[in-house]
Amino acid sequence: MKIAKEFHWEMGHRLPEHFGLCKNIHGHSYKMIVEFEGDLNKDQMVIDYYDVEKIINSLLQELDHSFMVNKNDKVVLEFLEKMNSKKVVVDFDATAENICKFMLNRISNTKLPDNIKSVKVRIYETQFDYAEDSLKLS
Template identity: 55%
Template sequence: MKIAKEFKWEMGHRLPFHKGKCKNLHGHTYRCMVEIDGAPDENGMVLDYYELKRIIDPIIEEMDHSFMVCSKDTELMNILKSLETKTVVVDFDSTAENICLYLLDRIKKAGLPENIKKVKVRVLETENSYAEDELSLR
């Protein structure tokens, strides 16, 4: 059985390697759909949506109204620090694909109940562009 919940946040980033507009500082209204697959419990629930929200919200809140920056982008990190800007420092370029993998890793580390067998995350960077991946837990 599968259930899913959507989350949304605002975040800035840049892709220094990009040959087009994404090399510039810019931001998106990101959305992600977190889908979990598992066996329903004795009450018929895979996971209470409130519990899923409790697990995911702290991850989203960390990114919301922040600037995601790769640790190798030292010039930008120094600027963001001087501006006292909320940042999420990561060890990857902030593509939709890498953000998707980042979220999967963070969700895995957050600890889901034993009945959850698989997690899928879809990250929408724009209203019609997304990256998606899934992770088997057991």
């Protein structure tokens, strides 16, 4: 059985080595769909939606209205520090694919119920574009 829940947040980023407009500082209204697959628990649920919300919202508090910056992007990092802006410093460029992997790893490293067999994350950078990845849990 699978269940899914949708989440939204606002976040800025840039791709410093990009050949087009994404090399500029900009932001997106991100949408994420998180899917859990597993057996039904004693309450006849894969996982309670309330518990999903608790797990994800704690992660999104860090990202919402922040700027995701690669630790090697010294110019933007220095600017964000001077401005005392909310930032998430990562060791990758903030592509939709990398944000998807980042969120999948963060979610799968939380304490999930034993009946959960896999987690899938889909990150929409725009309403038309998304990256998706999944992870089987042991």
